[in-house]
Amino acid sequence: MDSSVRNPTIEEMKEWDEDELLKWIQQKRSKLLEGDQLEKFKAAHISGEAFLMQAGDEEFFRKKCNLAFGVSWTLTKISAEIVGIETAGIKRNRQYREDAGMSDPASKKPRWESETDTELQMLAASARQQRERIRLEIEKLDQLPVSCPKDVVSCPNSVLQLSNPTFDTKLPFPFVGYAVPERFQVNSEDYESYWYYTGRENFVELREEFERIRHSCQRSALTIYGTRGYGKSHLLAALVCCLAAREEKIVYIPDCREFMKQPVPYIRAAALFAWADDESKQQRIMALDTQEKIDRFFQGQSDVVFVIDQLNALEEEEGDDKPTINKKAELRYWLQGIEVTGKAIHASSANNYSILNKPLKQSSNEIMYVYGGLTEKEMEHWWAQRQEVQLGDYTKDEVEDFTGRIPWFLEKCVVNGTIDLAAKFFTEIYEQAWAFEQEIQTRYYKEPGELQRHYQYMRACLFGRFIWVSSKFIPNLVDHRYFYDDKYDSERGEFEAHYTCGICRNAVASMVLENKARFDKGIWQSLPEYTTNPCVTGFVMEQAILAWILLQG
Template structure:
């Protein structure tokens, strides 16, 4: 043994300080472990395996309680447990920098006598906490019994038809059936998270609408529980899908089978009082074991809880909102990451089902954690679930929107649907939608500003694939930092990764920004997947709008005297921002605001005559345009004219204005002269078919429509007519013409 190793090994009963151990190399650490715990490495093979890993003192301490880390050395599980425990013993000194772990602290670590006022107050607080915990234990017993009773009643219902693959098959059927709503006792006896609270639902209860995915999710969880490889099942996906409700329903299902389930519904609460929060969940899990409950009440530290779980078998851990401990926006990120390691550590003693909202950081975590099985969920309600949701909300005022518009903008995401109901009426301009629109645009702008040209082009191609339901660019796993995982994703389908987006509000916002930032963002092949969406008028309208705008931008528009030449392209926030400072060249102006209700764009053309008479002004030709696949397109025209006079007064001082409103439609061709009618000016209203904008666009549109008709048949046409009649009855106005 060399001198440094002798120093590390001397005094084998003494635990080194943090500072001492952090200075050790891997040889010194190994020597100390062999001296201190000779039973850990019982054979040379294990010793050599640990030595090959070259774990020094700093790394050893940094992974205290992290069983996964030691398992990656391929040592036996028992050895890994002992190493994890040993590292934890030393790391306990982090709050005692001037003491060794072997020295026992007196009083309350500051030398306070047992008779001091502080000591008495702490004793009083402990007694108060014990009373509260006893009350919680009593409530847990009632709550658990109520859950078991109602799930058992579901299973015993005479109309059950499920097979016996799962325990309580009738209950599984009902928890998977979106036609059924269930009011259940919440499986946690602390504060219920806000996302579970509903009007007119009693305290301590929550409303669950059956989800078709419940049965499949249960199957994935079962695979993990039966696996010798997987220790965890992550439920990972876009925000608002309903992951929390799925997990809570799963916990209720397990409770009905008398499983030991430690359920933490909101990791954000761990940032406040982690020990109390976990103890509350533990009391619910051991509700039938008073002896164990007394032990739980006596636990006072995170380390004691961790050790408690080490010796418990067949425990299921269900932890929601894990991303709350990994977010970069957390004020005390270091503490949050320590809590994350603590949760992962004690959950390693059993099987764990964890939930996390999609973002780049978390995806990298899952890639590194090989013992984890990831179940990915994206978007919102399925078609069947959405149909039932409408039935349950049939008394909501549509606010002038169609069902298609509501579904498209929100992506059928439960969270967004709820946000858009204000005073029993739909409003698609609520702050939440504006917030996520701004978030998605900010991400795109950051990629543009901070990455290389190659990365930017890759990002644009990825977004375009997601919007058009096409395969994403190759090598996406090497570019995960370029993907806004909150709103865009890829699914493995038919031997390829097909892109997708969560909701129309994000699609429109990002597409509009990319149209402004990149001239090559939209091309004719953008319409290749049009047939996939032909039944969804808002999506078809979106795709045609961008294809037409891209064509006008690059090829011009003959109808306004600007054919075969590209146009300058400018964005405006309001009509008053538009500047007509370019002469004798057409400019295409595009509103920066998504869902702009009056126009999709406007072509402006200032023409200066070669010879001008005294007092004669330059002519300003204005062509406000609306691109639509709808039959009724009256409202945007009227809205534009309502705004026109306020906006045009200033321009009339400089120009003589000629106004022509353009409708760009699939096949309608028409021109109407509109006389002056106060406050509206004299103007033309012209309908232009797609074929006059671009032959390629018109041919592609026809091909995709015909292909969709052949696939869907005539029944779909009748179904659409019926739906249209219902929607027209519900509408009080028209918010969109797409």
């Protein structure tokens, strides 16, 4: 918006013809009306007086003028600003349409309060429209024919479609009032915030886990925890769309970092979407301008589902000052207090120590671990969708090994249509993994017992071996972002350990080997598991030879 463009008075705008109005709008928002949106606006022949008469009426611009939602919303806001300058805003009963700004001055609100009220009204309308779009999209998916796998409990066709690794679609983003987080791929020209989604095989598992939690008397929350870049946010947003389409009350917080900046408006926007089908409840929500009022509101509600993504953003991080640490703690406790009124789904990347410690205590929180990257079928589809991508000096096996098939890493390795595993992004990942390993060696230099436990765990991860102690019991000794254990073998009484991607494996392998590494038959025993993956086979053989050389001096 060009703030230097003067806003006209109501009387001035009343005299404008359609060309004068269009010229002013284009000066104020130069990129708002372009292409077909410009042609549709011209075809409506809106004069200055007509523009004023529709102030605050988003449906007029969207339905009567056939403009996109984002364009309609912006024009609605602009018209409301003009009316607000002299009439202190638009009354909810649209009285301005009757007297064109001749309301009693004594009844006027302060300008800032009126503008806030108008924005909230438009935000509530936006929530209703976005929820309707979601409902229509999910209904379309439910109508598509699909076969239900034998091991899957009967569920809606939309859930099966969203679990199909060869299925691609676009869904309306289930949040209004804020920009869609960058990790979601959105068409920059799409005013209605549709994001791209590709089916994931464990989506049906996520849905089943949630249904189990919601009907449990002992469990109140489900946490999706695992590899950074796995696609947890996309899984959650897709689940929110499915639930919202079935008129569930879903309070969705897609980005805890943005939530931290303005917690009250952010929660209020989420609540407006949750109760989009109840305009009277939306009126109550618009009045919630403090944390205390929000607390009281949720205490009176039932059957609410809270979906909170990027929960690790509220954990203390290195470099946080005291005020930031305190604010994060306060917001965590506040959310926990609100969630008591319903069920909750969280998502967090690894290295969240609060979550790591929960299984060791009595907790009402269930954890769904999602480690690694794409499955075989998902990876096949990824390549099929990118047939134009040039491999350059790499093979597909090398790309998959290096990235661990992690969706985020896979997207980052495509630079200008060509695979580039030397991109700056991967250098930073390598340095992160290396720095953590270096820190462990420095911190526990005088504690050989702790170092030995660390090296034992890391060797198990590097060679796909079993380890007797899970990383959950030694949280400070493991970089959970890139190394983990998942399967427990009850007969052996041990956990199977892994690394997430080849780049992090390579970053720490030499240091682990050089520090009290032992050469044993276990390294060779792990080879048969990787005979179909030449990259891993080569790594195991290389490390085994280096270990033997070190052992022999």
